[in-house]
Amino acid sequence: METDISLNNVSFAYKKQPILENVTLTIPHREFASIVGPNGGGKTTLLKLLLGLIHPDKGDIQVLGTSPEKARERIGYMPQYAHLDMNFPATVMDVVLMGRLRKSTFWFSRKDRDQAQKAIRTVDMTGFAQTGFNELSGGQKQRVLIARGLCGRPDILLLDEPTANVDHETEENLFSILQELNRRMTILVVSHDLGFVSKYVKTVICVNRQVVFHPTTLVEGTMIKDIYYGDLKMVRHDHRCRGPLP
Amino acid sequence: MIEFFQALLDPDNRFLTYAMAMGGLASIAFGIIGTFVTIKRISYLAGAISHSVFGGIGLALYLQVGMGISWFSPILGAVLAAVVSALLVGLVSIHAKEREDTIIGTLWAVGMACGILFIDKTPGYFSLSSYLFGDILLISHRDLVFVICLDVLIVGVVVLFFNRFFGVCFDNEFTLLRGINTTFFYLFLLVLTALTVVLLVRIVGIVLVIALLTIPPAIAGFYARRLWQMMLYSVLLCTLFTWTGLGISYSLALSSGPTIIVLCGTVYLVLLAANKLVFTQNK
Numbered sequence: 043m044e045t046d047i048s049l050n051n052v053s054f055a056y057k058k059q060p061i062l063e064n065v066t067l068t069i070p071h072r073e074f075a076s077i078v079g080p081n082g083g084g085k086t087t088l089l090k091l092l093l094g095l096i097h098p099d100k101g102d103i104q105v106l107g108t109s110p111e112k113a114r115e116r117i118g119y120m121p122q123y124a125h126l127d128m129n130f131p132a133t134v135m136d137v138v139l140m141g142r143l144r145k146s147t148f149w150f151s152r153k154d155r156d157q158a159q160k161a162i163r164t165v166d167m168t169g170f171a172q173t174g175f176n177e178l179s180g181g182q183k184q185r186v187l188i189a190r191g192l193c194g195r196p197d198i199l200l201l202d203e204p205t206a207n208v209d210h211e212t213e214e215n216l217f218s219i220l221q222e223l224n225r226r227m228t229i230l231v232v233s234h235d236l237g238f239v240s241k242y243v244k245t246v247i248c249v250n251r252q253v254v255f256h257p258t259t260l261v262e263g264t265m266i267k268d269i270y271y272g273d274l275k276m277v278r279h280d281h282r283c284r285g286p287l288p
Numbered sequence: 289m290i291e292f293f294q295a296l297l298d299p300d301n302r303f304l305t306y307a308m309a310m311g312g313l314a315s316i317a318f319g320i321i322g323t324f325v326t327i328k329r330i331s332y333l334a335g336a337i338s339h340s341v342f343g344g345i346g347l348a349l350y351l352q353v354g355m356g357i358s359w360f361s362p363i364l365g366a367v368l369a370a371v372v373s374a375l376l377v378g379l380v381s382i383h384a385k386e387r388e389d390t391i392i393g394t395l396w397a398v399g400m401a402c403g404i405l406f407i408d409k410t411p412g413y414f415s416l417s418s419y420l421f422g423d424i425l426l427i428s429h430r431d432l433v434f435v436i437c438l439d440v441l442i443v444g445v446v447v448l449f450f451n452r453f454f455g456v457c458f459d460n461e462f463t464l465l466r467g468i469n470t471t472f473f474y475l476f477l478l479v480l481t482a483l484t485v486v487l488l489v490r491i492v493g494i495v496l497v498i499a500l501l502t503i504p505p506a507i508a509g510f511y512a513r514r515l516w517q518m519m520l521y522s523v524l525l526c527t528l529f530t531w532t533g534l535g536i537s538y539s540l541a542l543s544s545g546p547t548i549i550v551l552c553g554t555v556y557l558v559l560l561a562a563n564k565l566v567f568t569q570n571k
Binding site: 121131133139194 | 449451455467
């Protein structure tokens with residue numbers, strides 16, 4: 043099977059505090075994986091390493107057969123929307139077109155607009171193209187940001203907490219869109235909510251300084267609270283996973 | 289008000305025509321750059337840049353009058369100080385994540401203090417009030433040429449790089465991931481801000497710069513749905529405020545800078561309150 047992402051013995055520390063240690067991980071093409079783990083466990087760090095925003099202290103990362111920096115333009119990234127300015131004057135179209143930014147051209151072409159329109163259709167937001175981004179609900183904003191990640195026609199889609207602050211129904215809706223997209227591309231979703239996500243995803247990647255890889259069919263029966271140090275209040279899942287003990 | 293229009297048509301009052309032309313032309317630069325400063329939330333950085341301008345003016349006066357280097361004019365000192373402090377402040381805001389506001393606050397105060405110290409050491413007496421609060425009525429022909437050049441530069445650059453600036457302001461990280469050199473465009477934006485601030489200092493002075501740079505875009509933000517609309521409304525509002533402010537200050541014999549600021553500040557606060565009221569009623 044073709045490999046999209048491989049990490050070989052990767053370590054990363056922030057101010058001498060180890061965040062990730064000796065992580066080795068292979069993600070095949072058209073994988074649909076959820077990255078889970080406690081806060082501060084290294085989920086965001088792993089994401090940033092894959093995007094080449096930070097560099098490992100040790101080890102080697104390959105994305106789509108090249109370095110993360112070179113692979114960037116083939117990755118669709120959806121950040122958490124909480125850090126975006128909600129009063130920013132922009133329409134849905136303006137936001138989605140950002141996904142067509144590139145070094146070689148200054149203005150967006152007809153084709154860029156068509157691609158953006160197509161991406162907006164894919165996430166079921168047709169008719170909202172000229173609506174102000176700040177007039178949308180949380181779930182709609184998430185979908186617009188997914189469309190932005192999609193309209194560069196990526197091979198990998200990376201989503202950071204797409205289900206944060208959205209209700210259950212919206213979440214379900216979002217994941218069925220992702221499931222559809224998974225026919226064409228590899229999808230990695232960072233999530234707090236392991237149980238629900240695992241209904242859709244093929245694999246769960248547990249990150250807590252180290253990384254453990256579980257196909258969802260094999261994670262039955264072990265205790266999720268091991269990786270969360272038993273601090274989880276609500277456990278809503280039918281697949282479970284064990285991480286390395288600290 | 290009528291005597292103001294009469295005065296405007298009187299050929300003896302050349303300075304008034306200049307002031308009106310300056311107000312209108314400068315509004316193009318203010319409206320566009322002010323919009324970026326507002327949406328990127330860097331008015332604090334713009335404040336630091338404007339106060340360091342005073343350091344440059346002080347240095348220039350010292351070199352020109354004190355040391356006899358005649359070509360080192362205050363405007364050159366101001367431009368130099370503005371650009372250097374823009375780059376400095378920009379690099380600090382990119383790299384110093386934890387103490388950003390402290391460092392920028394320090395640059396702000398030190399720039400200003402250096403200006404005073406240089407002027408202390410310069411023989412002769414200088415009226416600082418026109419630098420601090422501006423005097424649009426002292427505008428010369430050369431200033432008009434300067435503002436036209438700046439307008440052309442800003443409009444040209446923004447039309448060319450609109451999408452990149454949009455990206456850097458809305459979501460810097462995502463724009464970086466699309467292969468755009470965001471650090472370059474951020475610093476570029478700050479340098480353009482610095483040049484605009486130098487221009488603003490001539491009109492409303494160092495102390496009042498931030499108000500004229502941010503209030504018209506803040507009002508425009510109530511009504512604009514897209515970035516270019518916000519810029520257009522800001523330019524129009526800024527022109528309206530400087531012209532009306534000039535008219536009032538001439539008629540009532542008041543300082544022009546503070547009159548303009550009080551005018552646009554009042555309009556902003558009234559609209560803010562009105563919007564809040566309408567908004568809560570609708571809920």
